[in-house]
Every structure is written in C-alpha cells, then in structure tokens.
Amino acid sequence: MMNTICKRKFFLVIILLPLLLLNVGCWDREELEELAYVMVIGIDYLPEEEKIEVTTIISRPFAATMQGEGGGGEEAEPFHLITTQGVSLSTALEQQNAFLARRAYFGHNEVIVVGEKLARQGLHLILDRIIREREVRLGNYLYVTVDDVKEVLLSHAKIEEGLAPFLSEWPEGAFSSLAVDMDIRKFTRSMLDEGTDPVLPLLSIRTEAPISPKEAELRGQVSPEEGLEKSLPEKVPYPQISGTGVFKGDRLAGLMNINETRGLLYMRGEANNSQEIIEDPFGNPGYVILTVLRSRSQIIPFFQDGLPGVLIEVAAESEIC
Amino acid sequence: MLTEKIKISSWQATALLMVNIISTAILFPPSFVSQLAGRDAWISFTLSGVIGLSIVYLVVLLCSRYPGLNLLQIGEVTLGRFLGKLVGFGFFLFFIFMTAIIVLEFSDFMATAFMPRTPLAVFNILMILFSLYAVYLGLEVICRISEAIIVPIIIFLLLIVIPLIKEVEVSSLLPLFEAGIRPVLRGSLLFSGWTAQAFLLGMLYPHLVRPQQAVKIGFYAIAFVSFYMVAGAVFLEGILGSNQVARLLYPLLSFVRLVKIGVFLERLEPVVILIWVFLQYIKISLFIYFSAFSIRQVFGLADYRTFLLPLAALAAALSLTIFGSAMELENFIKNTLSPFVLFFALGIPLFLYAVSILKKIVTAG
Numbered sequence: 001m002m003n004t005i006c007k008r009k010f011f012l013v014i015i016l017l018p019l020l021l022l023n024v025g026c027w028d029r030e031e032l033e034e035l036a037y038v039m040v041i042g043i044d045y046l047p048e049e050e051k052i053e054v055t056t057i058i059s060r061p062f063a064a065t066m067q068g069e070g071g072g073g074e075e076a077e078p079f080h081l082i083t084t085q086g087v088s089l090s091t092a093l094e095q096q097n098a099f100l101a102r103r104a105y106f107g108h109n110e111v112i113v114v115g116e117k118l119a120r121q122g123l124h125l126i127l128d129r130i131i132r133e134r135e136v137r138l139g140n141y142l143y144v145t146v147d148d149v150k151e152v153l154l155s156h157a158k159i160e161e162g163l164a165p166f167l168s169e170w171p172e173g174a175f176s177s178l179a180v181d182m183d184i185r186k187f188t189r190s191m192l193d194e195g196t197d198p199v200l201p202l203l204s205i206r207t208e209a210p211i212s213p214k215e216a217e218l219r220g221q222v223s224p225e226e227g228l229e230k231s232l233p234e235k236v237p238y239p240q241i242s243g244t245g246v247f248k249g250d251r252l253a254g255l256m257n258i259n260e261t262r263g264l265l266y267m268r269g270e271a272n273n274s275q276e277i278i279e280d281p282f283g284n285p286g287y288v289i290l291t292v293l294r295s296r297s298q299i300i301p302f303f304q305d306g307l308p309g310v311l312i313e314v315a316a317e318s319e320i321c
Numbered sequence: 322m323l324t325e326k327i328k329i330s331s332w333q334a335t336a337l338l339m340v341n342i343i344s345t346a347i348l349f350p351p352s353f354v355s356q357l358a359g360r361d362a363w364i365s366f367t368l369s370g371v372i373g374l375s376i377v378y379l380v381v382l383l384c385s386r387y388p389g390l391n392l393l394q395i396g397e398v399t400l401g402r403f404l405g406k407l408v409g410f411g412f413f414l415f416f417i418f419m420t421a422i423i424v425l426e427f428s429d430f431m432a433t434a435f436m437p438r439t440p441l442a443v444f445n446i447l448m449i450l451f452s453l454y455a456v457y458l459g460l461e462v463i464c465r466i467s468e469a470i471i472v473p474i475i476i477f478l479l480l481i482v483i484p485l486i487k488e489v490e491v492s493s494l495l496p497l498f499e500a501g502i503r504p505v506l507r508g509s510l511l512f513s514g515w516t517a518q519a520f521l522l523g524m525l526y527p528h529l530v531r532p533q534q535a536v537k538i539g540f541y542a543i544a545f546v547s548f549y550m551v552a553g554a555v556f557l558e559g560i561l562g563s564n565q566v567a568r569l570l571y572p573l574l575s576f577v578r579l580v581k582i583g584v585f586l587e588r589l590e591p592v593v594i595l596i597w598v599f600l601q602y603i604k605i606s607l608f609i610y611f612s613a614f615s616i617r618q619v620f621g622l623a624d625y626r627t628f629l630l631p632l633a634a635l636a637a638a639l640s641l642t643i644f645g646s647a648m649e650l651e652n653f654i655k656n657t658l659s660p661f662v663l664f665f666a667l668g669i670p671l672f673l674y675a676v677s678i679l680k681k682i683v684t685a686g
Contacts, residue, residue: 008457011454011457012454015451015454018450027438027439027443028436028437028438028439107588131568134433134434137579138561138578139579139581185579188565189562189565192562192565192568193493193562193564
C-alpha cells in the first residue's frame with residue numbers, strides 16, 4: 001500500500017515538473033514592454049510602383065504617462081507613425097521592423113483605413129492577409145478615404161485622444177445616422193455572399209483652426225484691429241465622416257454623400273437617430289422634426305412588363321422633437 | 322483484474338461521450354462541413370447525429386447479448402480466439418492512431434492559432450505526459466473529470482452566444498437545399514466520423530451501473546453534441562456567412578474572438594480556449610487509456626499500466642511523423658477520417674452482430 005502511494009507521488013512530481021515550462025510560455029513568450037501596440041493601420045496602393053503602402057499608428061504609452069506626471073522636457077506625442085512600402089501587405093509590414101526595436105502587435109488594433117487607390121484596385125490585395133493574421137480580430141472597423149491615408153492618420157480627432165478612439169468609438173457612438181458601420185466580418189460577408197455588395201464609411205479630412213475666429217475674439221486673444229487671420233492658431237486637419245464608399249465585389253465603384261447615405265441607411269434598416277423634417281400635417285406654417293428611433297426595411301423584388309424591379313418598404317418609429 | 326471493479330454512472334458515461342465527441346468537433350468540422358454543405362451545414366450536423374444514434378443503438382444491441390463483456394471480448398467470444406485477437410489488435414491500432422491524430426490536431430490548433438514559434442513536439446509530449454497521469458489513475462478518474470467539465474462548457478457556450486444573438490441573420494439560412502441534397506449528405510458523412518465515436522459506449526458497457534440505460538446515455542450524448550454543432554452552425558451562418566466560414570480554419574475561434582459583452586468585457590477567448598484544451602486533454606487521455614486497454618486485452622496482461630510508457634512514446638512519435646504538414650492533416654480529416662472511424666465504429670460491430678445472430682441460428686437449427 002505504502003509502495004503504491006510513493007510511486008504515485010513520484011509519478012506526479014515527474015509529470016508536474018514540465019508544467020513549469022508552460023509558465024514561461026515556451027518559445028512564444030511575450031513581454032508587454034517588448035511589443036509595439038498598433039492602434040490604426042492605414043493602407044494604400046501606389047499605382048506607379050505597384051506597391052502597397054502601409055502606415056501604422058503605434059501607441060507610445062511612456063509618452064502618455066510622462067505627460068501625466070508633468071515630466072517636462074519636450075512634449076512627446078503619445079503616438080508614433082511609421083510608413084513603409086512593399087510588394088504585398090506582408091512585405092510592407094516587414095519593412096516596419098527597420099524602425100522598431102519591438103515586435104509590432106496587432107491584437108489591440110481596432111481600425112483599418114483603406115485608401116481610395118487601393119479600394120479601386122481591389123481589397124483582395126490585403127483582405128486575405130488581414131483575416132489570416134492571428135492577432136487581428138474580425139471586429140476591426142474598416143474605413144475608406146479619398147484623401148491621402150497618411151494625412152488622415154496624422155489628423156487630430158476632437159475630444160477623443162487621437163484617431164484610434166475616434167474611429168473605433170464612432171460606430172458605437174451617438175450618430176449612426178450619418179454612415180454605415182462596417183467591420184471586417186460584415187465587409188467580407190457581404191463581399192462573398194451572393195446578392196450583396198459591401199459598403200464602407202467614407203472618411204475625409206477638413207482643415208480648420210482648433211478654435212473658431214469668433215471664439216478667439218470672445219476670449220480676447222485677438223484684437224479686431226490686428227486682423228483675424230494673422231494671429232489665429234495654425235490650421236489643423238481633422239477627420240470627419242463624409243458619406244459612403246460603395247463597392248462592387250472588392251473594388252470601390254462609387255461614392256455617396258451624407259444625404260444619399262441616409263437613403264441607403266433606410267434601405268438597410270439602420271437609420272437610427274436620423275432627423276427627418278416634414279411639413280406640418282395640419283397646414284400650419286413651419287416644420288415638424290422627427291427623430292427616428294428604429295427602422296425596419298423589407299426588399300420586395302418584382303417583375304413589371306418583363307423588367308425586374310425592387311420595392312423597398314421602410315417602416316420607421318420616430319419621436320417628435 | 323482492476324478493470325472489473327470500475328463502475329461508471331449513467332451521467333458520467335453521458336458526460337464522457339459528450340466530451341469525447343465535442344472536444345475535436347469544435348476545431349475543424351464547422352469549417353469543413355461548411356465547405357461541403359454551405360448554408361445547409363446545420364442539416365448535415367443533424368443527419369450525422371442520426372447516424373451516430375443508429376451506431377449507438379447497434380452497439381447497445383450487440384452488447385446486451387453479451388452482458389459483462391466489452392466490444393473486444395465480444396469479438397473473441399463470437400469469432401473465436403485467433404480472429405478475435407486480430408479484431409482486438411485492429412482496435413488497438415485504431416486507438417493508437419486516433420491518439421496520434423487527436424494530439425496532432427490539438428498541437429496544430431495551438432501552434433496555428435496562438436504559439437507559432439513553439440515546436441509541435443513540445444505540445445505533443447507535454448500533453449501526452451499530462452494525460453498519462455489521468456490514464457494511470459484509470460477510467461473512473463477520466464469519467465469524473467469529464468463530469469466536472471461539462472457544466473462550465475454549457476455555461477460558457479451561453480456566455481459567448483448571448484451577446485451576439487441580435488447580430489444573427491436567421492434569414493440567411495434560407496433557401497434550404499439550394500444545391501440539392503448531395504452536398505448535405507457529404508457534409509453529414511464527414512461529421513459522422515465524430516458522432517460515430519459514440520461507439521465507445523461498447524467499451525464502457527460492462528462498467529455501467531445501469532446497463533439498461535445505455536441507449537439513453539448514447540441518445541443524450543449525441544443529442545447534446547448535435548445541438549451544440551447545429552447551434553454553432555446557425556450562429557456561424559447567421560453572423561459570418563457560410564462563404565466566410567468555409568474560408569476560416571477555426572471559425573468557432575474567430576467567432577469567440579468577436580464576442581464583446583458591453584463595452585468593457587472583450588477578448589474572452591483565453592477562457593474559452595482553456596476549456597477547449599481541457600476537453601482535448603480528456604479525449605487524449607481516453608484514447609491512450611483505450612489503446613492500453615486493448616493491448617492488455619489482446620495479450621492477456623494483468624494490468625493495462627504495464628505498457629503505458631511505451632505506448633505514450635509510440636503515440637508521441639506517431640503524432641510527429643504520420644503527417645508531414647498541417648495541410649496533410651487537414652486533408653486526412655477532410656477525406657479519410659470518417660471512413661476510417663466508421664469502419665471500426667459501424668463496420669466491425671455490424672459484422673460481430675451478424676456473426677452472433679448467425680451463430681444463434683446455427684446452434685438453434
């Protein structure tokens with residue numbers, strides 16, 4: 001009896017010893033301070049060189065904490081941008097290692113911005129690589145932009161700290177009445193499924209001064225005689241949502257402005273928070289403004305005189321405000 | 322001698338069968354069945370459940386004619402000593418090969434999805450070493466761990482499914498049978514390689530406390546597995562779409578990674594993967610146990626533990642050498658695994674049953 005218990009304990013120890021190896025994570029151990037956290041990936045295509053250009057926003061957590069302590073010295077941006085080029089997305093990302101002592105980590109990436117040239121060329125150039133990447137999640141938000149991807153990534157978001165939170169919180173945030181929200185999963189799905197084609201929210205930059213002239217005057221920062229333009233702070237680019245990019249398969253086919261997007265949202269049954277203006281139903285002068293709370297749509301295909309047509313029925317529930 | 326004392330309650334046997342099938346069913350089948358059956362994958366899973374049930378029924382029918390004997394012993398009784406031993410040795414080969422395949426599936430999953438730089442041998446050898454401890458302690462212990470793990474599985478299934486319910490587009494399940502019934506049948510044939518593994522009930526049968534509940538045990542286990550896979554297929558179809566599912570290697574993993582509870586609770590996959598690894602641990606233990614058990618049976622040894630270490634070494638070596646690459650493993654699972662399992666799960670029990678009926682007729686006449 002004693003013998004078997006001893007034998008068991010010996011066996012147990014022999015088996016538990018290799019368990020220690022697992023604690024250090026074997027060959028795939030990662031140290032938090034040895035990773036470069038990519039927040040946003042911007043990808044565009046260079047038609048002349050037939051190359052993919054990748055810009056990543058990499059978080060600099062040290063810069064953020066130094067500012068918090070009033071660290072002094074130079075005021076560092078909490079982000080760092082790297083732009084590289086390569087024949088494919090993989091090779092372009094590989095080039096980034098030239099500027100990084102750390103391994104680029106995509107697990108915290110939440111947004112991918114695609115340039116117009118790449119979108120017109122077809123997202124097949126990058127999509128497969130992104131979906132097969134073991135760190136990138138299918139929940140990453142996708143945007144398309146007609147402006148230069150690098151400039152978009154350099155732009156400052158209002159209120160939010162940087163571009164990444166602006167673009168990743170925007171779809172969950174208040175105004176989904178301005179554009180569709182799209183992540184990799186939804187995009188790939190409507191690209192692959194028969195009968196649907198994907199759309200992406202359109203991103204553009206608007207250059208303006210951080211404070212409006214009127215505000216500056218009120219604050220007494222400028223005297224009217226000096227003239228506004230001279231002493232106003234320098235103009236800065238801001239990102240803004242400005243419509244929808246419509247795809248055919250994986251290629252960008254056209255653009256929609258905000259008003260057209262509103263119609264698209266009604267068709268998709270996603271027009272929430274949308275403001276609708278109607279004339280007063282009792283004939284009084286003035287308007288009634290409705291806020292759509294939820295909407296549903298139904299698409300009914302039919303044939304008329306041998307021609308196919310579609311009837312879209314939209315039912316919306318609104319609130320008068 | 323030791324094995325005669327093993328007593329397994331009905332609930333433990335059910336949990337063991339559930340864990341045994343589910344553990345590897347969550348890896349490749351969602352993607353592979355989708356590749357064949359498209360959006361009708363859930364019908365395929367239901368049909369393979371039916372195949373599994375009929376195998377359970379057959380095995381129980383066979384075993385109830387020989388109370389107190391397991392499949393291997395029944396083989397020796399019906400076919401005589403030499404042929405019976407041959408069948409027993411065939412089962413031993415089946416179990417040891419399955420062990421190697423399951424171990425490789427596990428390590429391939431870990432390497433592909435999380436730890437690409439770690440050599441497969443590390444996963445294989447560590448996993449087999451850990452399993453050895455469970456095997457050393459015996460079948461009852463393996464049953465009890467599977468009993469313990471089955472409740473967390475159900476809880477986490479609900480936990481990951483509920484936040485995504487509103488995203489499911491049920492309408493994308495229509496139309497049914499768009500490409501006819503053939504692809505659906507091929508999909509169900511592929512997955513019946515998993516549900517057929519419920520034939521292990523024939524190995525557990527003599528140890529059951531209440532053998533009269535054997536059909537019920539098999540039914541609940543298969544029903545749970547089919548429900549799990551059908552629910553998984555519906556969710557994958559409704560959220561990712563079958564075209565996308567077919568292109569992903571581990572669609573359920575991608576699905577789990579999508580889950581967000583509120584705005585603060587995301588990246589839940591380590592918890593889920595922990596459970597998956599545990600499931601695979603149980604399955605590997607079970608198959609090492611049965612390979613040791615069948616070699617004991619064939620050579621008439623007193624204790625199945627005698628050859629445990631050599632068997633483990635053999636399984637580890639096989640798992641590293643039988644497939645040259647992950648692609649070969651995937652191809653094998655896609656094309657060969659189902660017939661391979663069905664031969665042992667359906668073919669041999671059916672043969673034994675036919676022989677035993679014939680024998681009865683001959684002796685009566």
